[in-house]
Amino acid sequence: MPNLLGRHRAVMPSWLSLYYDQPIEIVSGKGCRVTDSDGRTYLDFFAGILTSMLGYDVPEVREAVERQLRTGVAHTSTLYLIRSQVELAEQIAALSGIANAKVFFTNSGTEANETALLLATNARRSDQVLALRNSYHGRSYGAMAVTGNRGWKNSSLSPVNVHYLHGTDRDRFPHLSDEEYLTFCADDLRQVLATATATDVACLIAEPVQGVGGFTAAPDGLLARYREILDRHGILLVSDEVQTGWGRTGEHFWGIQAHGVTPDIMTFAKGLGNGFAIGGVVADGALMDALPANGISTFGGNPIATAAAKATLDFVLAHDLQANAQRLGRLLIDGLRTAVDKLPVVGDVRGKGLMLAVDLVDPDSGAPSPALATRVLEETKRRGLLVGKGGLYGHTLRMAPPLTLAEDEAREGLGILVDSLTAVC
Numbered sequence: 001m002p003n004l005l006g007r008h009r010a011v012m013p014s015w016l017s018l019y020y021d022q023p024i025e026i027v028s029g030k031g032c033r034v035t036d037s038d039g040r041t042y043l044d045f046f047a048g049i050l051t052s053m054l055g056y057d058v059p060e061v062r063e064a065v066e067r068q069l070r071t072g073v074a075h076t077s078t079l080y081l082i083r084s085q086v087e088l089a090e091q092i093a094a095l096s097g098i099a100n101a102k103v104f105f106t107n108s109g110t111e112a113n114e115t116a117l118l119l120a121t122n123a124r125r126s127d128q129v130l131a132l133r134n135s136y137h138g139r140s141y142g143a144m145a146v147t148g149n150r151g152w153k154n155s156s157l158s159p160v161n162v163h164y165l166h167g168t169d170r171d172r173f174p175h176l177s178d179e180e181y182l183t184f185c186a187d188d189l190r191q192v193l194a195t196a197t198a199t200d201v202a203c204l205i206a207e208p209v210q211g212v213g214g215f216t217a218a219p220d221g222l223l224a225r226y227r228e229i230l231d232r233h234g235i236l237l238v239s240d241e242v243q244t245g246w247g248r249t250g251e252h253f254w255g256i257q258a259h260g261v262t263p264d265i266m267t268f269a270k271g272l273g274n275g276f277a278i279g280g281v282v283a284d285g286a287l288m289d290a291l292p293a294n295g296i297s298t299f300g301g302n303p304i305a306t307a308a309a310k311a312t313l314d315f316v317l318a319h320d321l322q323a324n325a326q327r328l329g330r331l332l333i334d335g336l337r338t339a340v341d342k343l344p345v346v347g348d349v350r351g352k353g354l355m356l357a358v359d360l361v362d363p364d365s366g367a368p369s370p371a372l373a374t375r376v377l378e379e380t381k382r383r384g385l386l387v388g389k390g391g392l393y394g395h396t397l398r399m400a401p402p403l404t405l406a407e408d409e410a411r412e413g414l415g416i417l418v419d420s421l422t423a424v425c
């Protein structure tokens with residue numbers, strides 16, 4: 001097969017994110033490993049981008065999709081009832097913890113957040129939205145408008161009026177205790193509401209652990225503190241669970257549960273289809289039903305995607321992958337802290353479940369170093385490990401392997417990471 005290297009540049013936009021000096025073309029996968037077009041195999045510690053939640057070539061998912069394909073109908077439209085869609089909606093509504101929940105399926109996380117913003121702004125008849133600094137919510141107009149990370153914001157034009165809150169910048173306030181920081185954030189929210197908004201703010205949208213932002217998490221309990229204030233003003237809470245859903249954070253099934261609150265609206269996508277494109281919104285039925293016009297997503301919730309998603313979710317629950325995420329996440333973070341925390345290029349090691357991050361810093365100045373992160377990425381690639389990158393300055397390595405990761409694979413990936421970080425020192 002002719003090599004793709006370089007050819008993409010002629011026909012694809014320059015702003016398309018691609019990893020590596022020599023980007024790789026993945027041609028097959030099995031378990032937690034993928035193989036590229038040169039026949040090199042890698043342990044995938046990023047699960048695509050948290051998309052291959054169960055790893056690759058999972059018989060249960062493949063068979064569910066094949067069963068649907070054998071009916072002869074890949075998809076007609078969502079004008080007709082789709083059994084796997086309704087059953088998946090029932091399952092997600094029950095898991096959400098939201099009372100009288102209803103579910104709407106989309107093709108991506110971006111569309112899911114767009115729908116959440118639509119629900120909230122429609123319900124409150126307001127275009128004012130609160131978001132967290134350093135957030136990422138997708139690449140459409142509305143989702144980008146509530147994104148608080150300049151590297152991912154391609155336009156300042158906005159269909160909503162956004163105010164950004166503290167919450168994921170704990171490291172900028174080292175002189176405060178956790179409790180003092182939470183109080184500071186709550187005071188800030190009150191100030192923002194009093195000074196920068198009119199009375200009718202629609203919602204706060206927040207990632208319980210920021211994904212693109214570098215796996216940065218607000219201290220547990222922050223969203224409960226926020227919720228108390230939001231409730232007094234009739235402001236809805238939207239949890240963007242695109243990266244944090246399905247048990248990935250280990251301790252909880254949804255990331256927001258670490259804060260001890262149930263949101264009004266939750267969005268999801270990424271791993272649900274184990275590679276098949278599906279996202280969605282789960283919300284209080286009254287909010288969902290309040291939209292005034294007819295709505296259809298031609299492909300959102302199509303039978304291939306929902307069959308894959310149903311098989312994936314069944315697998316997650318049947319094998320208690322949340323517990324696996326918690327156990328192996330602990331093993332990895334302890335291992336990383338022991339082995340690399342003291343390396344001069346490592347600024348921070350953090351994580352929840354199987355969402356783990358290492359910040360790379362210049363050893364002399366301590367400043368974030370995207371260049372070093374890129375070098376480590378090349379080192380891990382050379383040793384057969386794929387990891388992600390992110391963070392406000394692109395200086396964060398992100399590890400989010402499939403939730404099916406085995407202990408020997410966790411140890412293997414850890415060893416490569418330690419070697420790669422040591423190599424750039």
Ligand code: PLP
Nearest residue numbers: 108109110136137138211242243
């Ligand atoms: N929300 C979060 C938290 C994300 O991490 C992403 C994608 O990385 C999105 C939304 C957008 O999802 P998608 O790329 O499926 O549109």
